[in-house]
Amino acid sequence: xxxxxxxxxxxxxxxxxxxxxxxxxxxxxxxxxxxxxxxxxxxxxxxxxxxxxxxxxxxxxxxxxxxxxxxxxxxxxxxxxxxxxxxxxxxxxxxxxxxxxxxxxxxxxxx
Amino acid sequence: xxxxxxxxxxxxxxxxxxxxxxxxxxxxxxxxxxxxxxxxxxxxxxxxxxxxxxxxxxxxxxxxxxxxxxxxxxxxxxxxxxxxxxxxxxxxxxxxxxxxxxxxxxxxxxx
DNA sequence: GATTCTACATAGAGAAACTAGGTATTGCCA
DNA sequence: TGGCAATACCTAGTTTCTCTATGTAGAATC
Numbered sequence: 001x002x003x004x005x006x007x008x009x010x011x012x013x014x015x016x017x018x019x020x021x022x023x024x025x026x027x028x029x030x031x032x033x034x035x036x037x038x039x040x041x042x043x044x045x046x047x048x049x050x051x052x053x054x055x056x057x058x059x060x061x062x063x064x065x066x067x068x069x070x071x072x073x074x075x076x077x078x079x080x081x082x083x084x085x086x087x088x089x090x091x092x093x094x095x096x097x098x099x100x101x102x103x104x105x106x107x108x109x110x111x
Numbered sequence: 112x113x114x115x116x117x118x119x120x121x122x123x124x125x126x127x128x129x130x131x132x133x134x135x136x137x138x139x140x141x142x143x144x145x146x147x148x149x150x151x152x153x154x155x156x157x158x159x160x161x162x163x164x165x166x167x168x169x170x171x172x173x174x175x176x177x178x179x180x181x182x183x184x185x186x187x188x189x190x191x192x193x194x195x196x197x198x199x200x201x202x203x204x205x206x207x208x209x210x211x212x213x214x215x216x217x218x219x220x221x222x
Numbered sequence: 223g224a225t226t227c228t229a230c231a232t233a234g235a236g237a238a239a240c241t242a243g244g245t246a247t248t249g250c251c252a
Numbered sequence: 253t254g255g256c257a258a259t260a261c262c263t264a265g266t267t268t269c270t271c272t273a274t275g276t277a278g279a280a281t282c
Contacts, residue, residue, distance in 0.1 A: 010121075012239080015216055028260050034216065041212035048239055050262060055238090073247065075260070092217065099210075101152035105126055105145065106206065123270080139229050159270055161231060166269095184278065186229070227280070234272085241266075248259070 012052050013061075014095060015042070017088040020062055020080040027053060027076065053078060061087050123163050124172075125206060126153070128199040131173055131191040138164060138187065164189060172198050 019025055019033060027049055034042040056062045061084035064076045080088070130136055130144060138160055145153040167173045172195035175187045191199070 011213065015213075018216055038212040038215050041208065042216070045240060047241065071248075073260075095213075095217065097152065101149040102122065102126075102206075104149050105129055105153075106203065156271060158272065182279075184229075244262075
């Protein structure tokens, strides 16, 4: 987050759920994917991502499964759960409400 | 903030600068004004507002001036400074950048 | 006379993100 | 083959925000 990184706060979980709502992903992949999809804007730090993934798993919103590659390496793929999907929908709604309220203040309609 | 209150983080300063960029305001008025303009969405707590105002003043973005009412009561009006105006413009830009990036993830264009 | 509204303030708790460090494997290049 | 970059995971400690809870005090209302 080059500038205005404080804006991240409160949105990390939504972004992660959103990605995993589309397909299971592992940590390193998530970092790369978020950077790519946001055209370089989101550059998650590991100290942000991994604790967030563990938090989401503890909350039952995602579930991690170790997968052994033919190379012998281990990757931990996270899958979204039903509860996670429901939370994703909820969070998307909250984000839209928040956006609406912000726009009322930040770009007040003349009148 | 009824739900999704974490979304506030990092945006309090922008909202405050935005209001004071239009006219000087005092604390209690800011709380009421934000609630009114956001159609009830923003309900700032005092424990959020006053520390934020002091933070902005320490940073030289706003300046508080006590004003004595005819009733004998004191109100502390905060005025935005030149530095505050510059920061407001900057923060608005950061907000738009953030919004753009969020939309790329949250509502990915099919393709 | 009591409660509510106006108006300011802070201390402490909790949560979230970052800094900075650690481990280990793989692949590349000189 | 020796070193470096990339891949891939992790956490302890710090900082920063926001909220909870509380305090003070005058004005208005009931």
